[in-house]
Amino acid sequence: MQTPIEITLRDVPSSPTLQNLLRQQAKRLDRFCENLTSCRVAIERPHRHQQSGNSYRVRIEVTLPPRKDLVVVQDPEENQEHTGLHAVIRRAFRTMERQLKDSTDLRRGDVKTHAEPRALVVRLFDDYGFLKSLDGREIYFHRNTVLHGDFDNLEVGSEVRFEESAGEEGPQATTVQLVNRLGAQTSSDGTERLPPGWK
Numbered sequence: 001m002q003t004p005i006e007i008t009l010r011d012v013p014s015s016p017t018l019q020n021l022l023r024q025q026a027k028r029l030d031r032f033c034e035n036l037t038s039c040r041v042a043i044e045r046p047h048r049h050q051q052s053g054n055s056y057r058v059r060i061e062v063t064l065p066p067r068k069d070l071v072v073v074q075d076p077e078e079n080q081e082h083t084g085l086h087a088v089i090r091r092a093f094r095t096m097e098r099q100l101k102d103s104t105d106l107r108r109g110d111v112k113t114h115a116e117p118r119a120l121v122v123r124l125f126d127d128y129g130f131l132k133s134l135d136g137r138e139i140y141f142h143r144n145t146v147l148h149g150d151f152d153n154l155e156v157g158s159e160v161r162f163e164e165s166a167g168e169e170g171p172q173a174t175t176v177q178l179v180n181r182l183g184a185q186t187s188s189d190g191t192e193r194l195p196p197g198w199k
Helices: 016-029 085-108 147-153
Strands: 006-010 038-044 057-064 068-074 118-124 128-133 138-142 159-167 170-180
Touching: 016 038, 016 085, 057 085, 068 085, 068 170, 138 159, 147 170
Parallel strands: 006 038, 138 170
Antiparallel strands: 038 057, 057 068, 118 128, 118 159, 128 138, 159 170
């Protein structure tokens, strides 16, 4: 990795054991991609008052050349009850390893490439929204999967790039990147004009 891992902890006590675990897990990522530029890990405990279950949120963001970001977010509601922080961290890094392997395979040509997935934002809520893909499917996404903190810059009609995975309740975007703030526009006669190729 070209730069040391960046670790941010919010309402989570730091310890040498935790720091070492994060560094070891980040080092493992180099096995899946030789030229990783950076790795940023943020861990927070948004519900400190909860005594039962797991309330840790782990976000991992890595940058690959030439400026491609991958994001994994392990939210508290997705964690199994009574799972310790170290287990949640390992699970999040395993997910990132799979994303890195898929991305590396694509770049090597080991996987058949498809056109870059694009979508339009069709619904927005406080912390999540829905995209409409080129083939007309709706795909869920969460605020934490939007790169560069751009969730608040999204509008209905914004065009985005995205990476998709199968969630428990259907397809969901694991990474969302804002491409064009107004992908869909309304003409003077009130009809919606979509970019070329959109249904």
